[in-house]
C-alpha cells in the first residue's frame with residue numbers, strides 16, 4: 001500500500017509538471033495515430049500493462065483530465081439522450097473511444113481499452129479476481145469505500161464506493177447473453193433488452209458509485225464494463241451481418257433519429273458509429289489467462305432461479321413490489337421474453353434509479 005501511495009504521488013507530481021495544456025474540446029474519435037490497437041480482457045494483459053493502465057487512469061483523473069467525460073455522462077442533456085434510448089450502445093461506443101484516445105496519447109500505452117468479460121465471473125462474481133487488491137481493489141463492506149489497490153480511498157481523487165458482499169447478485173451467463181443478444185432481433189429490441197437487463201444488472205450488483213448514473217464513471221470498472229458491452233454489441237453486429245441493422249426511431253417524445261443523425265458531442269453519424277472499423281480498435285477474444293483467472297468456469301443456469309432482486313430496485317415506485325420484480329425476471333430468464341414486450345413503461349420507472 002505504501003508503495004502504491006508513493007507511486008501515485010510521484011505520478012501526480014510528474015503529471016502536474018508536464019501538463020501545461022488543459023484537455024478540453026471535442027476529440028476526433030476516428031483519428032488513428034496509434035494504428036489499430038487491441039482491446040483485451042484485463043486479465044489477459046501482462047501485469048505491467050495492467051499497472052500502466054491503472055496508473056494512467058488515476059493520474060489523468062487526479063489532475064482533472066477526465067472531468068469532461070464525467071460531465072458528458074452525467075449532464076442532463078446527455079443523460080437522457082444516451083440512456084433509455086436507441087443511442088445507448090452507440091453513444092457509449094464513442095464515449096469509451098474518447099477515453100481510449102486520451103490514455104493512448106497521454107500515457108503512451110500500446111494497447112486499447114481493456115474489457116471485463118463478466119460473464120465468466122457470473123456464477124459467483126464475489127470471488128472474481130477483479131475485486132482483488134491486484135486489480136480494482138477490495139472494499140470495506142461497512143463503509144463501502146474501496147480500501148486496497150491504486151483506486152483506494154485517499155489515493156484516487158474520487159473516493160469510490162462499492163456495495164456488495166458474498167450474497168452479491170449473479171451476472172448474466174454466456175448462454176443468457178446469447179439469448180438477450182439474439183441476432184434475429186431488431187436493433188432497437190436488442191438494445192433495449194440488453195441495456196435494461198445484462199448491462200444494468202452489473203451496475204446494480206456492484207452498487208455504490210456504479211449504481212448512480214452521474215458518478216458511475218468515477219469507478220474504473222465502469223469503463224471495463226462498458227467496453228465489454230461494446231464487444232458484445234460488436235459480436236451481435238458481426239455474427240449475422242447485422243452491422244447496419246439500425247431501425248430509425250423516436251427516442252423521446254419529439255426527437256427522431258436516423259442513420260444520418262449526428263451523435264453529440266462528437267459529431268459522428270450513427271452510420272459511422274455502427275462500424276467499429278472506423279475507430280481503430282480490434283477486440284481480442286478471451287485468452288486462457290483470463291479464463292483461468294475467472295471465478296467460476298462451470299456455467300450453471302440453475303443458479304439464476306435463486307436470484308434475489310433487492311426491493312430497493314422498486315423505490316420510489318409505490319406500486320412496485322417483490323412480486324412484480326420476480327415476474328419480470330422470470331419472464332426474462334426463463335420464458336425468454338423481451339423487456340420490450342413486458343410493460344415497458346413500468347419497467348423503465350424501476351430501472352431508472354440504478355443506472
Ligand SMILES: [Cu+2]
Pocket residue numbers: 073082083092
Ligand atoms: Cu452510461
